[in-house]
Amino acid sequence: MRAFRIAYDGRPFYGFQRQLDVPTVEDALLDALETLDVLDPNADPGRGVRPIPPGYAAAGRTDAGVSALAQTVAFEAPEWLTPRALNGELPESIHAWAHADVPKSADTNDGAGASGDFHATHDAIRRRYVYQLYAPDANPELASEALGRIAGEHDFAALTTDDSGTVRTLATEFERAEPYLVLGVSAGGFPRHLVRRIASLVRIVATGERPPSFVDAVLDGSSDPVTDGVPTAAAEPLVLADVAYPDLEFVVDETAATDARAALAERSVRAATRARTIEQVSEGIASGGERSHEGEEQVE
Incomplete structure (x- = not known):
């Protein structure tokens, strides 16, 4: 089982947990995992509920508009599924940037150990x-x-x-x-x-x-x-901002983290520009629109 650190700008989403007919962070994650063919093909989650990967769970549910630095999702993942591979199918507002392989327990019958008893929600301390x-x-x-x-x-x-x-x-x-x-x-x-x-x-x-x-x-x-x-x-x-687990050591994927910072920085610039635009509109109303005509030449 592998756990992923997920960062996202929560503004475009109606929260983390998947819902019908509205965009959520979890739906975007599951869309990516479906494209990567990581969902459990034998899962039967019930009518109206989409399949998930084996052992899938998330650290918590964030509300609509709430962002995350260290949302954590864990599931039985193939070895090749790195943060970079996952990011290739995610929108620019969501980024995996680190991962941790869940330690295998020592109490299985075959002696090989298993990590199937790990739960990203319940094991967070x-x-x-x-x-x-x-x-x-x-x-x-x-x-x-x-x-x-x-x-x-x-x-x-x-x-x-x-x-x-x-x-x-x-x-x-x-x-x-x-x-x-x-x-x-x-x-x-x-x-x-x-x-x-x-x-x-x-x-x-x-x-x-x-x-x-x-x-x-x-x-x-x-x-x-x-x-x-x-x-x-x-x-x-x-x-x-953080979710702590007693037995997980997350490894930062430097390429994924660099790409995430760049993409989120660009979103930050766009957000700041939108805020400045609204501020200008507000200032214009306060001045009765006079400032919008400053510097205009008289046209006859």
Whole structure:
């Protein structure tokens, strides 16, 4: 079994997990594997569900618009299937850049060992997300204090739509990169929307809308985050930055990684250009359109 590190720009997709009638990262991966003839020909996944490779699983499900640096998928792969080979069939928004061969277990009857009991979802011991929170008016010290109150073991039921699995132990990290607050959150697993709700909670405290004690009130249930203005933050600034496994050593495919960086850098330039274009339109509206006529010659 082989595990692949997958990076992607999540903006064009309706999340990672495959769905009917909308583009997803997983569908793009399975399209590539189908073209490479790696899907299990004997699989019968059921009506309306496409076949997958033997042993296939992914580290997690990212929401629509969420990007990834280290999404991890693992399955029984032929020896020739490298990140470069996989990238040859993937769109420019998705790139495999490293791989790890799953160690064979020593407890099989034939003594040869097998890796079929590895599961990319269940065997992950830590996941790390990073959120780029646009907050030019934020106080970094207040942001750091808010994250400090969030760190540790808590019941995060108030910050997720999940009904179970809400008690988690989180590690947090913080960096100020004007005009952003870069929020890092790590745990064994995450309830739905938790990191995006945390981003909203940090913003509210860091901008002075609420005192740091508001974090404690939300966590202990004495404040309702819905009625008290803690929405689910936007998905696009969120990145699945790392997934850790105790027995995997990933090897970077330098050619695949170089190509991935170049392709994603080009997408970044296009995104920045689109942002500047929208900014110009907004500035034009603010000035009543006067700037759009600057420098024009009078024509009779």
